[in-house]
Structures are given as structure tokens and as C-alpha cells.
Amino acid sequence: MSTNPSVCEHLHDVQHFSPQDVTDRVEAAKEQCRVQGVRFTPLRQQIYALVLQATKPVGAYDLITQLQQARLSATNEGAQESEESAKNVAPPTVYRSLEFLLAEGLIHQLTSINAYVPCCHPRAQHTAAFLICAQCQRVQECSSVPVQEMMSFAEQDVGFIVERSVIELSGRCQACQ
Numbered sequence: 001m002s003t004n005p006s007v008c009e010h011l012h013d014v015q016h017f018s019p020q021d022v023t024d025r026v027e028a029a030k031e032q033c034r035v036q037g038v039r040f041t042p043l044r045q046q047i048y049a050l051v052l053q054a055t056k057p058v059g060a061y062d063l064i065t066q067l068q069q070a071r072l073s074a075t076n077e078g079a080q081e082s083e084e085s086a087k088n089v090a091p092p093t094v095y096r097s098l099e100f101l102l103a104e105g106l107i108h109q110l111t112s113i114n115a116y117v118p119c120c121h122p123r124a125q126h127t128a129a130f131l132i133c134a135q136c137q138r139v140q141e142c143s144s145v146p147v148q149e150m151m152s153f154a155e156q157d158v159g160f161i162v163e164r165s166v167i168e169l170s171g172r173c174q175a176c177q
Contacts, residue, residue: 012120012141014108014130015055022052029106029122038104046070047097051107056137057115060098064089110139112168117141127151127165133173140173 017025026049033040050066051058067089098116101107106122109115110130117130120141129147131140147167154160 012143014117014120014139014141017052017118022049025052025118025122029104032106032122033104036104038100041097043093044097044100047094048101048106051101051116052118054117057110057113057117057132057139059115060091060094063098063116064091064094067094108141109166110168111166112170113137127167129167129169131173132168132170133176134170135172135176138173138175 026045029048030040030045046067047063050063054062071089098107098109101116102109104122106119107116108119108128108130110117110132113132117139120128121143126143127147127150128141128143131142133139150167151162151165154162
């Protein structure tokens, strides 16, 4: 994994996007995918929007439930029931969409809690550490020089090729202390 030498020197909350922020990020992701030549399907867009709208890290099965409810709601509101809206959401379909969003750098997976959060810098290749509050589930993304130096040490000094990194620190956030 190559890393970008320009890093952010502060923390970012990864949640609490306004509806306009969500729209802007989905549109930016559409453009990014168009330029990259990859398909940003309606389901991928919908899952990305749900991750952006979440107020805490969201799991795959939470996303499945939300997608099912959205389809049921659309059907109940008198929308013409198409084959797509009548289908159940299959877990493998959601997991493939999440893998796509991860590969495109739009979201991060928090392995310790098996959940997903939006990326604060979705178009920039970077290494991040995540501060996860065990009490309120607030997640902050830190893309700082020490995190970058650790990755550089592994790659340049040790000769270790990093394919994927997830650095997670669990504790209590400033608000919960």
C-alpha cells in the first residue's frame, strides 16, 4: 500500500454529516468512480449514503435491515412494485458493495467492532488510526505524521509490504470522560 506524504494534522469525526454533505459526497463518489472507470451502481450509492447518514459505526446486517425497510416503505407508499424492490436484500450483495466501497477508499472497516464508517478523505490515499469510544461509539479518524511514520518504517526500514492496515484504539472520548 503506497501512502500519500501529505497528511492531515488533526482528528476528524467520521459521522454527523448534514443531508447536503451526504448528497455532495455521493456525487463526488460518482465522479470519482466515473474517472476510475468503475461502476458505482445504485445499490452501492444507496449503501454509501446509509454509511454516511449513520450516527455511529454501522454493521452489514444493520445496512441490510435499513435497505429492506426502504424497499418495503417504497412498496407501501404506492410505488410501482418492480422486481428489484420486491426482492429481499441478500447479505452477499451488501458485502460485495461494502468491499467495493472499501476498495475505492470511500469507507473504512473497523475490524474490532465489525462495522463501517465513512472515510474523512475519500479521494486521498492515506493511513489512518481510529479512536473508538466504547461508551458512545463516537469514532474519530486520525491521519497524522506519527501514523504515517509507522507505515513508512514498516515499508522502508523493515521491507514489509503493507497491503492493508487498520489501527484502532478503544477507550473513552473527550465527551465521555
